[in-house]
Amino acid sequence: MATNINEAEFKAIIKAAEDWPRADTGNTDFGYGTAGFRMRADLLDYVVFTVGLVASLRSRKCGGNAIGIMITASHNPADDNGVKIVDPMGEMLVSEWEPYATAMANARTPDKLRNCFIQIIQNAQVHDHNARKVIFARDTRPSGARLVRALKAALEATNTEYVDYGILTTPQLHYLVKATNTEKMDKPYGEVSEEGYYKKMGKAFNEAIKRATKPPSSPVTVDCANGVGAPKMKKLLEYLPKDILKINVVNDKIESAKDLNFQCGADYVKTSQRVPKDFDGKPYDRWCSLDGDADRIIYYFVEDGSVFRLLDGDRIATLAASFIGDLVRKSGLEDAITIAIVQTAYANGASTKYVEQTLKLKVEFTNTGVKHLHHVAAMKDIGVYFEANGHGTILFSERAQKAMRKHQPQSPAQMEALETLRALTDLINQTVGDALSDFLLVETILAHKEWTVREWLSTYTDLPNKLAKVLVSDRSAYKSVEGTAERRLLTPKPVQPRIDAIVSKYRDGRCFVRASGTEDAVRVYGEAGEVYDTEDLVGKVCEFIGGLGGGGGGGMSDSVGPAGRLGGESGAYQTQMLRESGLGRDLREPQAGE
Numbered sequence: 128m129a130t131n132i133n134e135a136e137f138k139a140i141i142k143a144a145e146d147w148p149r150a151d152t153g154n155t156d157f158g159y160g161t162a163g164f165r166m167r168a169d170l171l172d173y174v175v176f177t178v179g180l181v182a183s184l185r186s187r188k189c190g191g192n193a194i195g196i197m198i199t200a201s202h203n204p205a206d207d208n209g210v211k212i213v214d215p216m217g218e219m220l221v222s223e224w225e226p227y228a229t230a231m232a233n234a235r236t237p238d239k240l241r242n243c244f245i246q247i248i249q250n251a252q253v254h255d256h257n258a259r260k261v262i263f264a265r266d267t268r269p270s271g272a273r274l275v276r277a278l279k280a281a282l283e284a285t286n287t288e289y290v291d292y293g294i295l296t297t298p299q300l301h302y303l304v305k306a307t308n309t310e311k312m313d314k315p316y317g318e319v320s321e322e323g324y325y326k327k328m329g330k331a332f333n334e335a336i337k338r339a340t341k342p343p344s345s346p347v348t349v350d351c352a353n354g355v356g357a358p359k360m361k362k363l364l365e366y367l368p369k370d371i372l373k374i375n376v377v378n379d380k381i382e383s384a385k386d387l388n389f390q391c392g393a394d395y396v397k398t399s400q401r402v403p404k405d406f407d408g409k410p411y412d413r414w415c416s417l418d419g420d421a422d423r424i425i426y427y428f429v430e431d432g433s434v435f436r437l438l439d440g441d442r443i444a445t446l447a448a449s450f451i452g453d454l455v456r457k458s459g460l461e462d463a464i465t466i467a468i469v470q471t472a473y474a475n476g477a478s479t480k481y482v483e484q485t486l487k488l489k490v491e492f493t494n495t496g497v498k499h500l501h502h503v504a505a506m507k508d509i510g511v512y513f514e515a516n517g518h519g520t521i522l523f524s525e526r527a528q529k530a531m532r533k534h535q536p537q538s539p540a541q542m543e544a545l546e547t548l549r550a551l552t553d554l555i556n557q558t559v560g561d562a563l564s565d566f567l568l569v570e571t572i573l574a575h576k577e578w579t580v581r582e583w584l585s586t587y588t589d590l591p592n593k594l595a596k597v598l599v600s601d602r603s604a605y606k607s608v609e610g611t612a613e614r615r616l617l618t619p620k621p622v623q624p625r626i627d628a629i630v631s632k633y634r635d636g637r638c639f640v641r642a643s644g645t646e647d648a649v650r651v652y653g654e655a656g657e658v659y660d661t662e663d664l665v666g667k668v669c670e671f672i673g674g675l676g677g678g679g680g681g682g683m684s685d686s687v688g689p690a691g692r693l694g695g696e697s698g699a700y701q702t703q704m705l706r707e708s709g710l711g712r713d714l715r716e717p718q719a720g721e
């Protein structure tokens with residue numbers, strides 16, 4: 128094959144790879160998906176090594192701009208780890224390159240690795256002599272240090288300039304990638320250092336909250352999942368104005384790996400619908416939980432009688448959209464800037480109705496996965512997106528930012544609203560969902576609105592809902608109709624008419640079935656006017672799907688939780704299923720997106 132491959136470089140790669148052999152996974156391949164690669168940490172050495180090679184090529188393709196690599200497994204158990212690539216403006220790796228990463232990680236011999244390398248250079252038209260730079264960080268998992276050595280070996284073999292940022296949250300690494308690549312531009316994103324991140328955030332928070340009439344009346348407690356969010360939240364506190372907000376940090380034990388995500392953190396609280404262990408909040412105390420790499424956040428509280436109340440991603444999206452909508456109006460920009468909310472089909476129907484009818488804003492739906500939401504939100508003047516699981520952010524387009532810069536306020540009130548709005552563009556991470564940034568945003572809004580969790584919860588009442596899954600032998604048989612945000616199935620042919628027939632029997636019924644992108648299962652989501660009807664509706668649809676034969680049929684149905692906001696399977700169940708798969712993970716696709 129004709130190639131412009133640099134033979135000396137390739138020799139160095141093969142030599143370096145000897146120290147990081149590929150785990151023997153039989154015929155099972157690794158797959159790069161929305162979460163990059165994620166699996167048991169002891170399987171990852173070679174994968175991380177090859178990710179280093181791909182990132183080096185990607186940087187050459189992107190004109191020598193810095194590419195980011197984050198080593199984390201987010202909310203997974205402590206003995207898992209993962210790795211993902213960040214593109215130059217802080218976005219996730221462009222999807223056209225995902226197959227390249229997959230192919231490299233599955234190249235089982237030096238010859239195959241060489242072929243893959245050449246193919247990437249040729250297919251993606253990479254000039255292999257170009258400048259290349261990679262910056263990287265890891266979460267608190269003990270395996271991270273070894274994986275960093277594998278990564279460095281690949282970067283050194285490819286003569287790639289790199290910066291090791293040590294331990295960071297995932298969104299901090301995204302921030303640094305964008306800051307690095309915009310450093311010499313007219314509008315740099317921020318100082319290129321971890322400290323620069325806190326400075327930017329601290330300053331913006333101060334600006335945004337100072338016009339609230341009263342500081343928040345009650346303290347807030349942050350459960351950091353015993354992960355990287357704990358030390359980083361504590362550092363952030365040093366940059367926040369004193370005496371405005373009392374913040375308690377709990378679940379901050381990062382020394383012993385076994386505590387990471389164990390019975391605490393955003394994923395645990397959301398999927399099990401209960402407070403984290405050692406919770407000592409009184410009724411109506413405001414609590415929130417971060418996940419293991421601090422890119423997700425959810426709020427919650429208990430009512431009298433220990434009734435658990437979750438304020439999930441739908442609630443954060445509606446809270447933020449209502450506040451930003453008010454600011455746009457108050458600053459006199461309503462004719463210049465429009466706001467849209469992007470949701471998935473899993474958003475509670477009551478939240479959609481609230482956005483459309485009360486906030487009078489437009490809702491758009493995309494397929495599941497933050498990548499899809501981000502993409503659509505980026506096309507709006509101001510695009511608000513959150514998945515129910517608490518991962519999301521708000522994107523301010525160049526057009527909206529320009530309108531804010533140029534606008535001449537006509538009154539002191541307009542001026543105040545405009546300044547708060549401008550502060551939010553710095554406070555909210557523009558690259559990816561960021562628990563620390565979203566936390567400061569929520570606290571700012573509650574302070575401005577003078578709301579407690581009670582008022583926040585009372586904005587609308589969730590429709591009773593239920594999320595279940597049915598394990599199937601071939602989830603690829605389940606294809607959704609394009610343009611329906613996965614709310615209708617094209618195949619297997621008999622399924623959609625049957626779902627329609629079942630749904631028609633329930634008042635305010637809604638139900639859809641789609642193939643999970645992260646597990647060998649199809650998910651069944653249902654809502655109805657009554658809790659009893661919801662259970663019945665989802666049960667009937669699961670029963671029907673479980674009874675189908677071949678690629679359609681599966682067997683066991685694992686429904687999760689009662690009515691209330693549900694988003695996914697329980698952590699315990701995931702772990703059990705994945706351990707049973709032999710290698711500890713479904714290797715074809717990563718198990719989670721953030």
Ligand SMILES: CC(=O)N[C@H]1[C@@H](OP(=O)(O)O)O[C@H](CO)[C@@H](O)[C@@H]1O
Binds near residue numbers: 161495497646719
């Ligand atoms: C219903 C649900 O919670 N789906 C989750 C789950 O995707 P599935 O494609 O449904 O497996 O994992 C994704 C990655 O973490 C996350 O983005 C998404 O919200």
Ligand SMILES: [Mg+2]
Binds near residue numbers: 418
């Ligand atoms: Mg995460």
